[in-house]
Amino acid sequence: KGWAVRTMQEVPRGAFLCQYFGELISSAEAAQREDAAYSFVVDMQAGPECCLDGRFYGSVGRFLNHSCQPNLVALPVVVGHEIPGIAFFSARAIQAGEELAFDYGERFWEAKGRRWACLCKSPGCRYRPSREGPTADDAAAAAGDPGLGTSTSYPLRGFSRKSARSSPLKTAPRRSARSRRRPLR
Numbered sequence: 001k002g003w004a005v006r007t008m009q010e011v012p013r014g015a016f017l018c019q020y021f022g023e024l025i026s027s028a029e030a031a032q033r034e035d036a037a038y039s040f041v042v043d044m045q046a047g048p049e050c051c052l053d054g055r056f057y058g059s060v061g062r063f064l065n066h067s068c069q070p071n072l073v074a075l076p077v078v079v080g081h082e083i084p085g086i087a088f089f090s091a092r093a094i095q096a097g098e099e100l101a102f103d104y105g106e107r108f109w110e111a112k113g114r115r116w117a118c119l120c121k122s123p124g125c126r127y128r129p130s131r132e133g134p135t136a137d138d139a140a141a142a143a144g145d146p147g148l149g150t151s152t153s154y155p156l157r158g159f160s161r162k163s164a165r166s167s168p169l170k171t172a173p174r175r176s177a178r179s180r181r182r183p184l185r
C-alpha cells in the first residue's frame, strides 16, 4: 500500500495531528485531473463541494492510509474565515510506533470494486476477507496505482450533506494503459 505514516510518540485521544494540505480546487476541476490519488473531497455544509489535491503541493497528511479500524478521524474545518480544510484528530490513545490511518469511506472502496482489496490487516477489515482476486498490491503491480481519486467520508455524522457512509475520496478517472505505468511506492 505504499508510503504510510507512524507516530514516534504516544498520542492522547482527541489530539490534533495534522491537516490535509493541497491545492484547493473545484470538484469539476478535480474530475478533469488524471491522477486523483491524493484528492480529498471537502464537503462543507455551506457552499459547494470542493477538493484538496495534495499531488503537487501537500503535507504528511497525504500519506495517511485507510484502515477499517482507524485511529484517526478526519473532520472538515474552516481555516481563517472561509477556507475549507480537513484536520485529523486521534480517535483513541495511540502508542508510539503505531501507523496512523483513517477510514476512506464506503464510496472509495465501492469505486475500487473487485480490483482492490484492503491491506489494513485490522481484525475488522471490511474490504479484504470477502473479496477474491488480486490485492491492491497485485493490482498495482499489474496496472499501476489507479489512485485515490476520491476522498474519504467524514467519520462523524452531521458534517456532510451526504450520508455518513459516503466517501470524500473521489475515484480517479480511468487512465489509458500507457499512463498507468506509475508503480506504488
Ligand SMILES: C[S@@+](CC[C@H](N)C(=O)[O-])C[C@H]1O[C@@H](n2cnc3c(N)ncnc32)[C@H](O)[C@@H]1O
Residues within 6 Å of the ligand: 001, 002, 003, 004, 037, 038, 062, 063, 064, 065, 066, 067, 117, 118, 119, 120, 136, 145, 146, 147, 148, 149, 184, 185
Ligand atoms: C492518499 S494515498 C496514501 C498514501 C499512499 N500509501 C502513498 O504511498 O502515497 C492513498 C493510496 O494509498 C493506498 N492505500 C491506502 N490505504 C490502503 C489500504 N488500506 N489498502 C490498500 N491500499 C491502500 C492506495 O493506493 C490509495 O490509492
